[in-house]
Amino acid sequence: MSLALDLSFAHHQGRWRLPGSWVGSTFPDLKMYQEIALAAERGCLDMIFFGDGTGIPSTYGNSIDAAVHWGIGWPRQDMSPFIAALAQTTSHIGFGLTYSSTFMHPYYVARLLNSLDHITDGRIAFNVVTSSRAADAANYGFAKLADHDARYRRMEEFVDVCRDLWRSVEPDAFVWNRETGQVADPAKVHAIDHAGEFFDVKGPLNTVPSPQGAPVLIQAGGSPGGIAASARFADMVFGGAWDPVQRVRHRTDLDAELAGNGRDPQSVGILWDIQVIVGQERSEALARRDQLRDVLPWEAAATFLSNQTGLDLAALPEKFTVGELQAEVIARNASPMSFRHLIAKYGEDHQMTRNDLVDESWRAATGYDHTVAGSAEDVADYLEESYEATGSRGGFMISHPQSTPRDVVDTVGLLVPELRRRGRFRNSYEGTTLRDVLGVPAFE
Template sequence: MTYQMSLALDLSFSHHQGRWRLPGSWAGYNFPDLRMYKELALAAERGCMDMIFFGDGTGIPSTYGDSIDAAVRWGIGAPRQDMSPYIAALAQETSHIGFGLTYSSTFLPPFYVARLLNSLDHITGGRMAFNIVTSSRGADAANFGFDELMDHDARYRRMEEFVEVCTALWRSVGADAYLWDRETGQVADASKVAPIDHVGEFFTVKGPLNSVPSPQQAPVLIQAGGSPRGIQASSRFADVIFGGAFKNEHRAEHRKALDAALVESGRDPEKVGILWDLQIIVGQTAEEAQARKNQLQGLLPREAAAAQMSHNSGLDFAKLPDRFTLAELTEEVIAKNASPVTFRDLIAEHGADHEMTKDELIDSAWRTATGYDHTVAGSAEQVADYLEESYEASGSRGGFMIAHPQVTPRDLIDVVGLLIPELQRRGRFRTAYEGSTLRETLGVPRFE
């Protein structure tokens, strides 16, 4: 049997890391012009893509040299906007494509987020997804009154309780609670609206939600934890997983670990897909695609790459010793309560005891920041071959999050005009939307 994959478009960094100035990018438009997003949303919907995804961060990277200067100078992780009003506007331009919105469970109150997502699900006609993140960057924490990052495991406990509260709030009003009976004047059935009376380690929330149930009642829940603790947490509640592994063997390992965790959580692994992070360049020919990939080498100076990796790891790359092992770096990252999988791919490639120089690590950070080391470039046929192979190697459940187009709008236009027709020809992607909600588009079970 040929299984169809999902395709989402990740626009978290479409204008960062120098992408805004490459040939094929907009001339005359600059972030955050709504017209840019309207063009992208309409193009993605023409291609029958599942959703547009917006990651987020609320701090300007400041770890490198204890300053925001490098990040501001080169556009590393900033500027960014709250995309919720943009989604409200884009929903009026589109009919089927879904929208993924990111908020941090580490900093925000669950009642506020649950209510906001309920409203957005109404506005979009049931096309919302919620990407729940545990924040692991100091610049974000500083904007919410934290002097240091919350302990890694505590962040995940807080996220699990955050989701527990949100789902209880979405259930606190029955799907058929509101009657709007013109004869009697009765607005709702009081027996179907009840407080949640939640008292936990991190939150005390009375409830119920003072809102009308939305078309999906709850948004699609997305989570991207790649550490063992993150996989355990995502197995308990996520409808869709956002996977960060770049190699097929690592994707297979993540899939295997997730399946085991899903079974332990009493859930069916066949019903939870992974959308793999993927950067691609599709050309009319392989030579054209490779030439465009080579343009990435001129995107950023080393200072910019060092600022980005400092932000992600919590380590000031300006103060690193001349030599170190990857294990030593990881221990420092963990001690700072940043993401313990920061150097996962380097460790997988070289081993934890591999010794590197500071210059070698910054070179690696530069390849990651530009996307050069993990961008798949080729003709539509070649990229479709790669997607099929990777999809099957990782369990044929889910699909791909086409992340951070190197050039917008050109790269999306090439995906829609070249790659998607090739996938459709192979029976790997839909030719039309069949449902009306994002849950139906993604094949995610109804919220009960």
Template sequence: MAKPRMHLAFDFSYTHMGGRWRLPGAWPGRTFPDVAMYEDVARIAERGLLDMLFSGDGTGVPDTWRGSRDAAIEWGMNWPRQDLNPIMVAMSRVTKHVGYGLTYSSTFMHPYYTARLMNSLDHVTGGRIAMNLVTSTRRSDAANFGFDALMEHGARYDRMEEFTDVCRKLWDATEADAMLWDHATGRVGDPAKVRGMSHHGRFFKVEGPLNTPPSPQGRPVLIQAGGSPRGIRASAYVADHVFGADMALPSQVKQRHALDQALTDLGRDPASVGILWQTPIVVRETEREALAQKERLLTAVPAEAVGVYLSYNAGYDFSSLPERFSLAELQAEIVASHASPVGFVHVLSQKLGAETTITRNEFFEHGVREATSYDTTIAGSTTQMADLLQRKFEATGSRGGFMFGHIVSLPADLVAIVDLLVPELQRRGAFRTAYRYRTLRENLLDS
């Protein structure tokens, strides 16, 4: 029996921010949001037979650092952004197979609007759309949707699960063969195949059904990235495929086991749900060339921009840190403020020990490596990277694969992935040599 093959996706969320836009090989002669650049990226990804192009999102301007948005705007930290929906439509029109993953917040969005939008995009892309659902943790985003404070961590996941229930009911209310378009009789649809639905829950009241034709995939693919115990349970409930963090391999193995148990508890087959592990990567023909490219990350942004990045992602203003503090005390304050409990401070606590006391300067020295993904970026020759990916894939259950992202330069580093790494993985039988199916859902399940 042939060994399972990995799936590969590419996250271009940050390729124009955090100083990456000005590094060698990035945005040649173009600036964000030049649609021609994104169309080129789509063509490159499809040439490499990647499963999906993906973008995260945020709807606020970072203002956690010192209570001001000025530094974020000055240094391009999580700014500027825009809804990637129309850009991904443009990308889909110059490709035939690669899928597209958009991010929307179940904390702020309404499920009827979102289900209808994703259904419509599934038609435009020919069955190649995915929705990444997130539980928002950023106060600037919340304020833009009329929230005075962040919703409690557990409640955000409760809302996400109900949001998903409503979307699924809406997508399933119209059967796949409901559309007739009968020229002879003039009948457009079969009323018997469009069922009513009524949802009255804790967060939403929706009558339905959708007024759209059924999705080409049945349902758009759902992705979710919960990493806390509550988040993993939500992933098991919500996701067709999970987006996993770029943490140490033992932690990834632990999350895979936890997800498998959560899926089993819900009566779902763990073999049907892959994890795409976020993997910042630099690949070149030689290790020396790859490491030189990685080193450029440390030149991307100044110290103030690091504070903006860390504060915004944590939902906590790190400009107020004292000269010395313990990581345990800081983590407790973050959790009490309803910010994410599994962010940078949590990871640093695991690395250094929760009771460790550090200085403010030491914290930001670690922070610059976090803000640029330096510590988690793997870099090496084609053979080295292929070896490493195969070891990780097998150790985490040979289900899913990798979401390459946070690269140094776009399109230079994507071209290297497609022209160097993909052929090596194909030679080893670890990655597809052709797209076999029409829809994203089918290609993600093809092993």
């Protein structure tokens, strides 16, 4: 199985102050990331992954104040310069970078990722996302979010343009002939002449083809539209489902969509989102998970969920049903997956109070409700069972460590050896690119 490490929120939602986190260093100290990358590479992990957002959460109370005060969803940096630096101190581990197709231009992103693939010697993945947060939209001049379907149409066109640009200069176009002075063969450099609903791009890309030809494409949509989109272009899918039944359903739906697009379902894995706490003993891990209960105050938890769903929890009525919440999210063009865990847990007709919802909020914000805590044997049992139930393709995205660097070190030092003992994880890296490590087909 593949194992990736998601550091998107490692310094958010109170994690930065829990026992086992750094003392004397704070985000965005590059040395912290160098230490994590070297530890992850010692464990032969596939990839370090960085999600992103470009606004400060402002939904709760129509203000950024609570998010700024409690460190909810901020601060963040553009991680591309960090990846360029980390690539110089590592040799094999890959790097996943996130940009929004809702706001960015495909030519810029295609060119940037080509350059990063060169800098890393072919170890870049691109997590292409649609954006569903008003704070991000406002920073790009949008008064409101585009509707869900339009965002996905734009994403698919965005990816089409990027892929055409990465193909626009053939792999053997450059000759660098010192005797004649010829740099490249014009017959192998092509305009793409794209004219679409959202973008008009002449092309070609003015860069040298990169080691992988194109970065590994990752997509995380869990809605029907998201699954359909990922089946069209994703090399690897980031699966957000926590419930085993939902995971199996996602895998089944994705396989059907892949087959419908003429793609081999065996060739596309899912990296399932999971938080783990690995202890020498089960009791130790469970005690550490309980530390999450008190890490966030009421306002901080409400701020997190407001940002995630697009609903201002401060303005909600005292009572409502889960179905009413979901309908309001969809009406606001936010993610239709916002309350899927509550629907699965309680049903659409279940009535809640605002305090009930905030109680659920801290569980989601800290990951308490989907943290697998136990000994290395306990966690490995869970991973094996889930891996087999979902087709033994892909693996896991170990997300948002409770405390960094402790949980990274425990994953590498306790969990990885147990998985190796069971024949479930590599002992060394094979191949030179991230496509090789992940087992992703070559870009054509």
